[in-house]
Structures are given as structure tokens and as C-alpha cells.
Amino acid sequence: MPDQPVPVPVERLGFEMPPAHGTVEAAREHLKARLAEALRLLGRLGYGEGVGGQVTARDPGFEDCYWVNPFGRAFGGLGPGDLLLVDGDGRVVRGERRVNELAFAVHAAVHRARPEVVAVVRAQGPYGRALACLGELLAPITQEACAFYEDHALLDEFTGGGEGDPGRIARALGPYKALILRNRGLLTVGDSVDAAVWWFVEAERAAQVQLIARAAGKPVPIDHRSAVATRERFGSDLAAWVSYQPLRQSGDTPVASTS
Numbered sequence: 001m002p003d004q005p006v007p008v009p010v011e012r013l014g015f016e017m018p019p020a021h022g023t024v025e026a027a028r029e030h031l032k033a034r035l036a037e038a039l040r041l042l043g044r045l046g047y048g049e050g051v052g053g054q055v056t057a058r059d060p061g062f063e064d065c066y067w068v069n070p071f072g073r074a075f076g077g078l079g080p081g082d083l084l085l086v087d088g089d090g091r092v093v094r095g096e097r098r099v100n101e102l103a104f105a106v107h108a109a110v111h112r113a114r115p116e117v118v119a120v121v122r123a124q125g126p127y128g129r130a131l132a133c134l135g136e137l138l139a140p141i142t143q144e145a146c147a148f149y150e151d152h153a154l155l156d157e158f159t160g161g162g163e164g165d166p167g168r169i170a171r172a173l174g175p176y177k178a179l180i181l182r183n184r185g186l187l188t189v190g191d192s193v194d195a196a197v198w199w200f201v202e203a204e205r206a207a208q209v210q211l212i213a214r215a216a217g218k219p220v221p222i223d224h225r226s227a228v229a230t231r232e233r234f235g236s237d238l239a240a241w242v243s244y245q246p247l248r249q250s251g252d253t254p255v256a257s258t259s
Contacts, residue, residue: 041197052122052124067084072098110187131210132181132182140227148235149230155172155182177189
């Protein structure tokens, strides 16, 4: 039997690794820059529709405080100085604008339930919403979709214009990286802004492929054992961070801070 190939450790592939910071302030500035950049990227991809989209990132120094985009501002023009620091009760601690309080309550509930999560993404993508209208999970029909295999959940009820109990969404997410909100769309989390945003983009694309495949015929699922093995290789937040780097380098124009 031939020798099995040995996977090359990610750190030996020549990719930039997540940076370490010597001070809380340095970590905060990097986080804000990455968050603003991610919001612009989501806007460029068409996921910033209306005022409902929101990305939050846990502050590295202040307990139960999160950086977030301001209410009513387009994703595309945001810089680090436009971001708000909001505490877990929805009070703006730093910044001059308002926060989307209903949406933020859900993010705060997720952050509190999942202390290891740095970022939460809830944006507007057409294919994630279309799949959510079917009340279906992402099927393991491609390598990319296998990253979510048995690592995402469905909240099989419509929460309407108001969120009601924000903890309901956090409980539905559980320990997973993604949640499909029936009739609404996708929510993703990660241990970095980069990972959380990558999972959103990847889930949106997986939903697109699933819908196209279903329209064309009957998709052939990947078997359980192979799907699990694929998830273990490509489904970590570090793998998401690495995968996100070419995307963030693909044309984002820096926006100067307005602080």
C-alpha cells in the first residue's frame, strides 16, 4: 500500500499568519481596521443592502463591549473612525452615531453565549436568503460546503421584524460556526473578523451552488465519512483566516479614519 500523503502544516505554506500584538491598543487598532475593511468588502460584494446588515467584533480590552458599524451608514464608505463601541446592553460607549439596537441585541447575545467568538456577521445575501426560504441546511455536495457539515444549524421559525428573545438565536446557533435563519438568511461567527466574514461569504456561495444544482437535477451528496474528513481539514477558523486573505487583497481601497 503506498504511503499516504502527509498534509503540510499551514504555517509552512508561506501564508501570512494572524498577527500577535504586544499591547491592547495595538490589538484594538488592528481589529478596527480589519472590521472596517471587512464591511467595505461585504458592501462591494453586494451584501450591504438596507440598514439591517451588521458585523460586530469583541473589543480586546473592554469587557462586554463590541465594535460595530453605525446604523444607516453604507458599508462601502466606512473607515475605522466611523465604527461604534457599544456595550452588551446596547449603549454607545464611543462614537457619535446610533447603533441598530434590535440587530445588536442578537449579536450581543451570541457574543455572551460564545466567549471564544471574536466576530459575528449578519448581512444580506440573495442565495443565503433563498435557501433560508426553503428551511434547509447546506448540503455536503461540494468540498466548500463540507466545511459546514454538521457545523451549522437551522432556526426553523420566522423571527419577524423584531427579534423577540435575542437569546433564542444564540441558543439556535449553539456551538456551530453558522446559522440559517428561516426566511431571513445567514449568520456566521469566527475567532477573528477575517474568519467570520469568510464563513459568511463561503456559506453564501455554497447556498448558490446548492440552489443551482437542485435546479439542474438531483445533487449527489458526499458521504458522511468524507464530509467529516473534509470539514476537519478545511473547516477551522485558521483555515478560514488563510482563505480570506486573497479575498481581502482583491481590490479593497483603504478608507481614511474619520476620528
